[in-house]
Amino acid sequence: MPKNEEQIRQFAEAIHITEEELCNRIDEQAELNPMMGFRGDHLCVAYPEIAVMQAKAIILAAIEVQKELNLSIEPEIIVPFVIDVKEFKFVKAIIKHTCDEEIKKAAISMNYHIGTMIEIPRAAILADEIGAEAEFFSFGTNDLTQMTMGLSKDDASNFLPHYYKNNIFEDDPFQTVDVKGVGRMIQLASELGRSTNPALHLGVCGETAGDPKSIEF
DSSP: OOOSHHHHHHHHHHTTOOHHHHHHHHHHTOOSOGGGSSOTHHHHHHOHHHHHHHHHHHHHHHHHHHHHHTOOOOOEEEEOSOOOHHHHHHHHHHHHHHHHHHHHHHTOOOOOEEEEEEOSHHHHHTHHHHHTTOSEEEEEHHHHHHHHHTOOGGGHHHHHHHHHHTTSOSSOTTTSOOIIIIIHHHHHHHHHHHHHOTTOEEEEESGGGGOHHHHHO
16 A cells, blocks of 8 residues: 555555545545454455456466466465354355456466365354365465464563463464364364255364475374
């Protein structure tokens, strides 16, 4: 988002609105706690054009690669920060319409997959409903850990040493998955998701994706 007057002037000119309108939009997006608020697919519900833009960028890139290299490309498009199946279906429909339209224009055959990031406890608890609509889950362990444990990843270094010193934690929960808590949430979501979609593919992202102990779990 533009930070100074010159950036605001240039950006307003580029998107064909007045500087006053742009400043008002900036003020409307102000948040007290951005990490818990207006991001991920929440943004796409309020501004569907964002989902259109992002889906179009992904599918056009895939089409270009498929044509240039003569490869069969199957993009996997993740809808992040989902909290409800109706929300996921809303954004999924936008993505599907956009992708189908661009594939038709390109006159090619291409499969693509739409899944979601499980990073909010409510999504894990409702994974059977979401799994019925998603082709895959990617567990966003950074946010899932933050929201399940009530710990801020950005501030963890201030207090985690005390947890190690007092033998409360053995590992940094943002580096190695907390099997007893966050891990149970992942297991629950996996089982629920596959109860309605046996073909559901599971993946992981976040810091723990590079940790052998976490991946073994």
